[in-house]
Amino acid sequence: MESAQVLRVVIVDDEAPARARLRDLLGDIAQEQPTVVVGVAANGVEALRLLESEAADVVLADIRMPVMDGVELARHLGRLEKPPAVIFTTAYDEYAVQAFELSAVDYLLKPVRAQRLADALAKVHRRQPLADAALAALAPGARQHFSVSERGRILLVPVADVLFLRAELKYVTARTAEREYLLDESLVQLEQEFAGRFLRIHRNCLVARAAVVGVERAGEHDGEPHWDILLAGLPEGLPVSRRQWPAVKQTLGI
Structure with missing residues (x-):
């Protein structure tokens, strides 16, 4: 991408003065x-809705x-067919900045300076896709939403609504109480990311701990x-495998 090319930019920040400054x-x-x-x-959800109708080359994200x-x-944007470059703006301390550098994600320290912003935009054409592993290292906490590609849109499914x-x-x-969604993700990775929220009951199934209301004998x-x-x-019960039953029983205190 040549520097003379006009870049389409989306600014994402919850503070109006910061958006105006950028x-x-x-x-x-x-x-x-x-x-x-x-x-x-003003936040990531608004940005994703905006990007459904507006193409962008760069997202400046707080x-x-x-x-x-x-x-x-950024993790949701990475699932787009043509993801925009993401340049973070942050007030993180020097240790977090080192983490950004190691993960090859560009960043701008607040207050943002004009030349630093110009330098960051100049790197857009050399960018590498933001890897989930690198982003997870920057924010080790679990996501609050799953992203689902459906009919050309990104649907955001709150993790708290998922039953299994x-x-x-x-x-x-x-599966939520209303419907099912297809995730292009690994169950093993999801189990690791959401270890405190979901419980494995079968080699192919994790259930939301908070949604469990009991167990019953079947078959x-x-x-x-x-x-x-x-x-x-959920009207139907989900089978627990023999292998997982001891761990499930212990976890649920049965």
Whole structure:
């Protein structure tokens, strides 16, 4: 990407003065790095909705924002067919900055300086896709949303609404009380990321601990007796494998 090419920019920050400053700085460096601001957002969810209708080359994203922070936003953007470059703006201390450098994610320390912003934009054409592993290292906490690609849109499914995750062929089905969603993720990775929220009951199934309302004996009449987990908001029980039953029993205090 040549520096003369006009970059389409989305600014994401929960503070209006910070958004205004970035817009002003982009105007100050317009001759060196021409840009056009195609939209602004106050958090990651607003940014994703905006990007459904506006194509962008670069997202300038604050790190700490309500609803959805900049790191989780970047992880969702990475699943787009043509993800924009992400440049973080942050007030993190020097140790966090070192983490950014090691992960090859560009960043701007607040207060953002014009030349630093110009230098960051100049690197856009040399960028590497933001790896989930690197982003997870910057924000070790679990995500608040799953992202689902559906009919050209990114749907955000709150993790707290998911009753269970079940591996089926190459996808994972995430079930809420209302419907099912297909996730292009590994059940093993999801188990590691959400270890405190989901409990493995079968080699292909994790259930939300908070949704468990009990267990019941099943299969007595068909010759395959086993235990089912009962989840709030779900009419049918989910079978617990013999291998997982001791751990499930211990976890649930049965």
